[in-house]
Amino acid sequence: MSLLNVRNLRTHFHTEEGTVKAVDGVDLDIRPGEIVGLVGESGSGKSVTARSIMQLIEPPGEIVDGDIEFKGDSLRALSGERIRRLRGKELSMVFQDPMSAFNPTQTVGRQLHDVLRTHREGPVSITNRLLGRDHSPEFREEVVEALDAVGIPSPEERYGDYPHEFSGGMLQRAMVAMATICDPDLILADEPTTALDVTIERQILSLFRDLVDNRDAAALWITHDLSVVAALCDRVIVMYTGKVMESGPVEEVLSNPRHPYTEELLESVPRYDEPDDELHAIEGSVPMPTDLPPGCVFADRCPEAHDRCREAHPPMYANVGPDGDHRAACYLLEEER
């Protein structure tokens, strides 16, 4: 059974230049225990998808259609209060820039402590806050353990450090600790390693994989980097201008991509082990979000495009590989049948 079930999600932004269909008809499933990679270039709608799931879309953005079911509940139907209680506890998020996700005026330890306390005991009353009765040694102990679990050296001492006293990699570890401290069922991670060096990135990926496995959680990992998907994820969803182009088990999608976009994207990754290969670029550029082509959104850049592709966006074809879970939205696959 799926933990998260997203059907036909449409999140649009109403701007002066017209409606931006940032997410336009996305289907997505996450099962317990798995890490699903959501991959795409800038403007593909991957971050908006995660924010829509978290119910963090604000005007001029709007979820105009679709169902988001999490553990059987429709998130769109829940009240603001219910959603707030869910966030952090059952559903948490890791952001790309930890420096802006942490409050710079409070210590890292205290911020983790407060997350834990809020979800266990609810908000602190003003009287208790004024009297300084808002800190518990028991939660502090748990925070220190959590910091230790993400590999922060001497966590007891680092508890009282402010965010700026942490290095980028350490702060990202602390954010992973914050996102996992309440044992959530699902973690949405929005490019948390993009700003990090590959040496540190590997450490965080490995740590994250272990945390998810040990806690029997699940995760959606947003990235533009197919190499990260290869290293970390079980399944992958490839997005382009708000639409899913291909999805399936990572090994299959990477070794046997069925959508020309996935194929082109893989070819455009420079490889140190193939120094004599010419660098490959995808022709053209991502279309303006207010001015998407009428047919397949990739048709203008696709080496395989034919007349039909310019008329209507192709449907998603299932069973395009040996694993029934492999899907792609390309007319080429229909002709194969």
Next chain:
Amino acid sequence: MTLIETDELTKHFSTDSGVLTRLLSDETVHAVDDVSIDIERGQTLGLVGESGCGKSTLGRTLLRLHEPTSGDVYFDGDNITDLSQRALRPYRRKMQMVFQDPQASLNPRQTVGELLRKPIEFHGIAEGEEAQARTAELVESVGLNRNHLNRYPHEFSGGQQQRIGLARALSVNPEFIVLDEPVSALDVSVQAKILDLIESLRREYDLTLLFIAHDLNVVRHVCDEVAVMYLGEVIERAPVDELFADPRHPYTEGLLESILLPDSAASEDLSKLPITGDVPSPIDPPSGCRFRTRCPEAMTECDRVDPELRSRKGERGERTVACHLYD
């Protein structure tokens, strides 16, 4: 022939700008320490290392965008370390820089035409209609067209903005360009086009390049030689194919092993961590070899003596490396 050379170039920053605190504490950030590198005319030298290792500071200091703390910078044999701003001006024209974030490095209030014309006029290369004609040539040489001259930077995609950044650097006929992570902010599908453009411009204009990057996959494709930096020091230097085929310094080896590729077998390697821990603080770098705190091969000697960067014999020939393993 050597175009750019540094001799024990050092750049330290004070952690505090206040006079009193500076007198009371002498905390300095050792951003670049005793770096001696040289770049042959027409060559592309890659500069790699983790963030905070001093790559960008080195690039900026050798352009004298930062004043060196000590050491010397030579351009085409001339020592430019102590030249006054006025005396430096002709060299400024010959040495340009392209930044990582194209949007932040282009004035949003100037049209592309203005952005390109200003440096041409400032350096007295051309004026009026001639300068105008030159801007048109420039945009075309980077794959844009004349109609783009009247537009503002925000009207362009990231890839196009980086083309404008390149055109601006080229506008004054430079001989040497520091490219500071020129494709890191771009989507992978457009990176290749910008890298190809850089390569064709290098050939067309006979440029010498310092290519600062953290992505080793990219470096493999565009550089002739590579210098690896760690905590302000160059720890290994080699022609690009030698470095990738046979890294000598344990840090270089770890960096190469850390590279991720989009292959289906990659997940099996994830638990293997070639380099653990963080880069230590450049305020108080470790004694001896700066990498020893993370080095799997560290020996007692490493915390006492800082290994100098020099040609050292290995089992497979000589190489320029700073490591006691090859003493």
